Amino acid sequence: MxxxxxxxxxxxxxxxxxxxxxxxxxxxxxxxxxxxxxxxxxxxxxxxxxxxxxxxxxxxxxxxxxxxxxxxxxxxxxxxxxxxxxxxxxxxxxxxxxxxxLLVKGTEPYLAPMVECMLDPTLSASFHQMKKWVYEEDLSVFDISLGSNLWDFLTKNPAYNEIFNEAMASDSQMSNLALRDCKLVFEGLESIVDVGGGTGTTAKIICEAFPNLKCIVFDRPQVVENLLENNNLTYVGGDMFKSIPKANAVLLKWILHDWTDKDCRKILENCKEAISNNSKRGKIIIIDIVINEKQDEHKVTELKLLLDVAMACVLNGKERNEEEWKKLFMEVGLQDYKISPLTGYLSLIEIYP
Missing domain, CATH: 1.10.10.10 (Winged helix-like DNA-binding domain superfamily/Winged helix DNA-binding domain)
Structure with missing residues (x-):
């Protein structure tokens, strides 16, 4: 023995x-x-x-x-x-x-669509490929399991794309609770572009709070096509790796954790370009996780570290601590930033060029 x-x-x-x-x-x-x-x-x-x-x-x-x-x-x-x-x-x-x-239909926020999407066998079964994922330099568990990355899979599978968009929209409803206490973040802005804004749930919340603020929802063309616009809410399809619509501010809600540092640098460079040449000082607003093991409660850190593993597996992305965020910002010439708590596990980061 x-x-x-x-x-x-x-x-x-x-x-x-x-x-x-x-x-x-x-x-x-x-x-x-x-x-x-x-x-x-x-x-x-x-x-x-x-x-x-x-x-x-x-x-x-x-x-x-x-x-x-x-x-x-x-x-x-x-x-x-x-x-x-x-x-x-x-x-x-x-x-x-x-x-x-949070799982009661007809109430808000309503997170059942998030549960159904994340626990769909199409996504959850991919985690059986973690051993192979460790040895494949550029592949996610999704690449290995389904033969394409998440975004290509969504493009090719409209039914699952709808489930995914509903899930992201349900998660964005939580912003209604958080952003109502962050009015100073948006005051003085004339326009904002919500990059990867899906069907516009977060943008609609901002529009309701600030009727004079022009909101642009920017996402993949198949996500935003045929969506209903109004006087201060418009939808634009495109690729954030190529260019981002001009505005006073750019919002990145739960976007950068999907991507590698290299990809994040490109996105932030395009954000910087989008807010340049404005009459007012522009800014980039990030809503994402900031890992802080020394100050966070144990359960909060546990969730953040769990999501870090999930992002790594599904998208080759990552959750970041403040030093990692700061390094990204400085590498693209963004040195002035401020981090504030937003929800139980998300932070709000304001960055100025």
Whole structure:
């Protein structure tokens, strides 16, 4: 029998628990996906009060043999904060929490489309290629699994492209909560271009807050074609690696983490060009992750590092700490910047040429 390297039995058992926790972590994702597909958050919301397990089983028409299994699912998700577990008339009951309220259709923000997109087998199955990805210098797990990068895949598959756009739009709804407290960031601007702005969810939020601000949503032509414009919101199709429409400011929300440093430098150079020659001092506004292991709470750092791995696998991108952001800015002649907290894990970076 092999040596335990002098470790106590308690340490070995803790190691096993950690190993098994990650080994079965995919079940976490599938549990989350299942409650979205079953519509459980919607059922509880419509019920108007905590719902007993028996009432929930009746609405779902769960076969008697599966009631205990669904109870296990609800108990597990309640343990992790997706539901509040209560007792009503000596019966188990469940109420929504801040997390499950985000999955209620018809409310805003609504993140179920994000769950459905990220946990679609087309995307999630690609992570089985991580070993091969390590040895392939330029390929993402998507390249290996599907034979093309994410953006080419979306172009060739309109149905999945629609799912992806809905997911990004749902995530952008969170900006409504964050940006309403950031009015100083946009005050004084006459025009702004939202690069990679998708179907315009974030731009519409900005337009509502600043009716006199001209907003341009800039994305791939197939994303923005046939979208409805208004007096201060327009859509432009194009390639951010070639040029970006002129404006007082450029917004990059959750864009740069998709790309390598080389690609980011090119995007930032085009942003710099887009805001040059303005009568007012232009700026670049970045909404993205800033890794800060020394100051962030453990769970926040855990999420940021997890997303760093995800971006690396899917797009050969990365999440960055402040030093890495600063290096990028200086390499393209952008030396004046300010970082402010925005959401629980995203930061807002203002950069001036």
């Amino acid at each position: 092999g040596s335990n390297n002098g470790r106590k039995a308690s340490e070995i058992f803790q190691g096993q628990a950690l190993l098994y926790r990650h080994m079965f972590a995919f079940v976490d994702s599938m549990c989350l996906k299942s409650i979205v597909e079953l519509g459980i958050p919607n059922i509880i919301h419509k019920h108007g009060q905590p719902i007993t397990l028996s009432e929930l089983m009746s609405i779902l028409q769960v076969p008697p043999a599966k009631v205990g299994h669904v109870q296990s699912l609800m108990r597990y998700l309640a343990h992790h904060g997706f539901f509040e577990r209560l007792r009503i008339h000596e019966k188990d009951a469940y109420a929504l929490t801040a997390a499950s309220e």
